[in-house]
Amino acid sequence: MRTFEAYDGARVLVLGGSGFIGRWVASVLASKGAKVIVVARDVARTKSLLAEDGARCEVRAYDLARRGELAALLDVLRPAVVFNLVGYGVDPSERDEALAVRLNSELVAELAEAVKPDSHWRGQALVHVGSALEFGTMDGNFTDPWACAPTTLYGRTKLEGSRNLREISVRRGLKAFTARLFTVYGPGEHNSRLVPTLLAASRESAPIPLTAGLQRRDFTFVSDVAHGLLRLALTHDPVPERAFNFATGSLTPVRQFVETAARVFGIERERLQFGALPTRAEEMSHDPVSISALERRLNWKPSTTIEQGLTETLAFERRNGRM
DSSP states (O other), X not given: OOTTGGGTTOEEEEXXXXXXXXXXXXXXXXXXXXXXXXXXXXXXXXXXXXXXXXXXXXXXXXOTTSTTHHHHHHHHHOOSEEEEXXXXXXXXXXXXXXXXXXXXXXXXXXHHHHOOOOTTOOSOXXXXXXXXXXXXXXXXXXXXXXOOBOOSHXXXXXXXXXXXXXXXXXXXXXXXEEEEEOEEESTTOOTTSHHHHHHHHTTSOSOEEEOOOOSEEOEEEHHHHHHHHHHHHHOOSOOTTSEEEESOSOOEEXXXXXXXXXXXXXXXXXXXXXXXXXXXXXXXXXSSOXXXXXXXXXXXXXXXXXXXXXXXXXHHHHHTTOO
């Protein structure tokens, strides 16, 4: 049986499908023959983004900040599997605490309560995407997915959501889990992030202010993330821990990542002003991330190199007339 054959004709719901990673998940699902329904507040923008990827998806307008909307949606659609990529607080401008609690925590609880397993679907009923920021100030390799000490609003509320999922899915016997992502990069990132900043700078000639870049990150290409999430959703057995680390298992200094991007994007090295910006207080410091649970589950791990991922990102931008 081909790896993704089970998705052909399956009804799949993607929440947060207009976001960076959600859009990729929706597009890959569509390429595997799934009947993809994407939920978004801005239907026109979401359709435009998916069209860039050549993805055929149904897009529906729902405001998931409103209580009761999600349960009604699930009753109507009855999807085989739900991918939840809703998140509030990654963008520095997103600082509404009530909305963070609603979308990152309460919504996950409602989802875990409302999902109805499909008797014809053998895989997971719900894949929830979490964040490395749930670990916060913890160090080590994060072998224990529940040893967490988040320090940010986003990290705290995402951890609440993951805990809600764990408690409710165990009680209901629901096959569901949290996939905690680390530093994901690739086409479609928010303009304020590192790769889009460097892409924009490649079209100019001014110096590029950067942090010292000494912090090490587990950089994972977004296509690997999307394909890996689809693989995880196809696994049959419940996940005892109800959470996975999703990463490459290797750390790269940010400075090295930037230097590779500069080479791929055609940026002169002398324009890179390392140390011109302060390192953020919430930056994590840890050992290489343990992905042993992911590898045991799938006999697979993300394998796209940083140079390959950045080259694919540049090619995507060129195809869409932005470079």
